[in-house]
Each structure stands twice: as C-alpha cells, then as structure tokens.
Amino acid sequence: MSSPASSPQTDCLFCGVASGRVPATVVLETTGTVAFRDISPQAPTHVLVITRRHLATVGELAEADPGLLAELVGSAAEVARAEGLAGYRLVFNTGVAAQQSVHHVHGHVLGGRALTWPPG
Numbered sequence: 001m002s003s004p005a006s007s008p009q010t011d012c013l014f015c016g017v018a019s020g021r022v023p024a025t026v027v028l029e030t031t032g033t034v035a036f037r038d039i040s041p042q043a044p045t046h047v048l049v050i051t052r053r054h055l056a057t058v059g060e061l062a063e064a065d066p067g068l069l070a071e072l073v074g075s076a077a078e079v080a081r082a083e084g085l086a087g088y089r090l091v092f093n094t095g096v097a098a099q100q101s102v103h104h105v106h107g108h109v110l111g112g113r114a115l116t117w118p119p120g
Contacts (some may be wrong), residue, residue, distance in 0.1 A: 003006045009054050014104035018052045027082065032068050033075040035109070044112030049076045056103045058092040076109050085111035089119070 016022030028068035031117040089112035
C-alpha cells in the first residue's frame with residue numbers, strides 16, 4: 001500500500017540520488033537501498049544509506065516497512081565491512097531539532113577514526 005509519503009518526491013534530493021537523476025559516488029546498491037559518500041564528510045569514512053522509497057524518518061520507516069528497515073541496516077553493515085571499518089557508528093538524525101536536513105530517511109555510516117562518546 002502506497003501513501004503520498006512513500007512515492008518519489010520530485011523536489012527531494014535523495015529521491016533524485018536513488019533514481020540516478022542526481023549524481024553521487026555510489027558504493028552499494030540493493031533492491032531497496034542506495035549507499036553513497038557524503039559530500040561533506042564528518043569522519044574519514046562517511047557514507048549515507050538511503051531507501052529508494054521516500055519516507056521522511058527512520059520511525060516512519062519502522063512503522064511502514066520493517067523489512068526495508070532491516071535491509072537499510074544490513075546495507076550499512078555491508079558498507080562498513082567493504083570499507084574495512086573495525087568499528088563504526090550508524091546515526092539517524094530524526095527531525096529538525098536533531099539536525100535532519102534532508103527529510104528522506106537516511107543513516108550515516110561513520111568510521112575510520114576513534115569516535116568519542118557522547119557525540120555532541
């Protein structure tokens with residue numbers, strides 16, 4: 001079942017990446033996800049993993065399609081393995097107050113250096 005939030009958005013940057021209309025350095029593609037290098041990396045390895053389906057947040061994704069959420073997390077783990085990361089952080093910023101700037105669900109795979117806690 002499709003809702004307006006799940007169909008591609010013509011003005012959504014990440015829908016453009018998922019469809020190939022917007023160029024990106026893609027490192028992994030699956031049926032439901034695309035992973036690509038962040039254009040403003042915050043760590044030596046900074047890869048974004050997005051769903052091809054447009055959903056705004058990870059909470060929305062969990063409610064609408066738990067299988068796709070599992071695929072997204074699995075894709076993040078595959079990226080970390082392929083990048084040779086001994087450890088990594090998978091971050092989902094959810095909502096404006098958490099600095100989510102593109103309202104299309106995406107996880108940040110961060111690694112390649114010691115990651116301190118708390119993250120800030």
